[in-house]
Amino acid sequence: MLQAIWLTHSTGSPISASTEIEASALTHFPVTVRVLYSSLNYKDALAICGKAPVIRQFPLVPGIDMVGEVIASQLPNWAVGQQVVVTGWGIGEQYHGGLAEIFYAKPEWLMELPPQLSAIDAAVIGTAGLTAMLAVLQLEQQGITPERGPIAVSGASGGVGSFSTWILAKLGYEVVAITGDCQATEYLVETLGATSLSPRAEFSEPGKKLLAERWAGAIDCVGSHTLANLLAATQRNGCVISCGMAQGLTLDTSVAPFILRSVRLVGVDSVYCETAQRQAAWQRFSTLLSEEALPIPYQTIDLDQVIESAEKLLEGNNRGRTIVALAKPYSLPCQ
Ligand SMILES: NC(=O)c1ccc[n+]([C@@H]2O[C@H](COP(=O)([O-])OP(=O)(O)OC[C@H]3O[C@@H](n4cnc5c(N)ncnc54)[C@H](OP(=O)(O)O)[C@@H]3O)[C@@H](O)[C@H]2O)c1
Structure with missing residues (x-):
């Protein structure tokens, strides 16, 4: 048994x-x-x-x-x-x-x-860390380098969001952590390296289809209106990675960010992604963790x-x- x-x-x-x-x-x-x-x-x-x-x-x-x-x-x-x-x-x-x-x-x-990597490191990374690393690798492949501007991360205090925040900060990106956890400032800024915080409530309701350009890219863990608002505030030629649906599965947006600002929306699926991509992601963790212990x-x-x-x-x-x-x-x- x-x-x-x-x-x-x-x-x-x-x-x-x-x-x-x-x-x-x-x-x-x-x-x-x-x-x-x-x-x-x-x-x-x-x-x-x-x-x-x-x-x-x-x-x-x-x-x-x-x-x-x-x-x-x-x-x-x-x-x-x-x-x-x-x-x-x-x-x-x-x-x-x-x-x-x-x-x-x-x-x-x-x-x-x-x-x-120890067994416990690998467990802490798990699906959440792998998904975050795949999202960051995708931003890199799309040419979104730290010099291009800040990256927004929604659901920042959750599993995928925490890893995304830490990896991006470690690689030299400026990170805007979007969170509904009003007590997460110390965690997100001091521990994970976020540059600033934005309250979840500012993104969770339907908004304008285009907003002032705020970030070069985003990693979105929550979907729904939050994803639509992230797209609307993405800079010209920027890229938004969609990897979660904690707020909802729907996406009500317009073509404006795509046809007026050449914004790209890219999905990440860690479940059935190819072995070569997984190996690249785990290898990147090995490199990062040779310099610092996992702070998650x-x-x-x-x-x-x-x-x-x-x-x-x-x-x-x-x-x-x-x-x-x-x-x-x-x-x-x-x-
Ligand atoms: N694409 C893939 O291959 C893949 C792989 C793994 C996970 N996922 C998806 O990614 C998402 C996050 O997964 P996770 O394991 O990181 O979950 P998690 O640890 O529960 O984190 C989700 C975070 O989202 C925020 N959140 C929760 N409810 C929300 C709401 N109603 N509106 C807005 N934000 C909300 C919270 O962060 P704050 O308190 O900081 O706001 C929460 O900590 C899930 O939808 C999951 O299914 C996808």
Whole structure:
């Protein structure tokens, strides 16, 4: 038997429980991983609380990322003892995810932990950090260098927003952190390096389709009116990265920022992005962390606290990351 969060049906709240399941209840893939850490992301919270149709089939173990150690492998290139990280690829949505003591992996999902990163660093980075790094790499590819002007980050105190703020500041960008957390000044400015703060409320209502040009680019974690307002205030030839929907999925804007200012809107998807992009992002973290420890705060919880924490995360008052530690060393049953 192994401990897991086990989602059993699609309605009601919560739709899950921390329970014991048979290992045979999980779909077997060639590499068996003992989970050291998973994390609680916005999408996990939606799935666990039954607030959005994240889960494609029931029953399912949620958890869209995990860090662990290979304990059995049918493949020569994945050896017992290797530390690995998996983010996305439909785990915790279509396939059993990281919120269990054991995770069965397809080989193409696995990324070996870069040597500079500890297992806890990789867990804290997880899907949120990877998404933020992909967004920053995309801004760079679009030619948005620090000299071009400030970058706005919405949902700045959340997981993706915190990483975006820190990475951008570390790379020399001026960062305007947009937040609804009125007590986050010290965190966003002193800890993560934001240059200034803007209140979330200034962006969360419908606004003009074009506003005074304020930033060269933006990383938007919340969607809806906030994204429309970010586009409206983006400088000529600027670029806005859309990567989240904490405010909503809709986007009510006009073509004005695109045809009058050549603003680009680029989406980032960390779930099914190519392996080469993931490797580039993890490599960039290795470089950044060779100079400085991760400043992103995190709280560690165990499986029994996951449901309560998921409900709190959806209330929108989350700061940093929530890591789920799978404390008990699991051993494979004798075969
Ligand atoms: N594209 C991808 O591949 C990808 C990957 C990971 C996550 N995501 C998405 O990115 C978003 C952020 O994920 P996360 O894990 O960082 O979540 P999170 O830790 O919960 O952070 C979301 C942040 O958004 C802000 N926020 C919450 N409710 C809001 C509202 N109603 N209006 C405006 N702002 C609100 C809050 O920041 P402040 O208090 O600072 O305002 C909150 O901390 C989610 O929509 C998630 O689904 C996408």
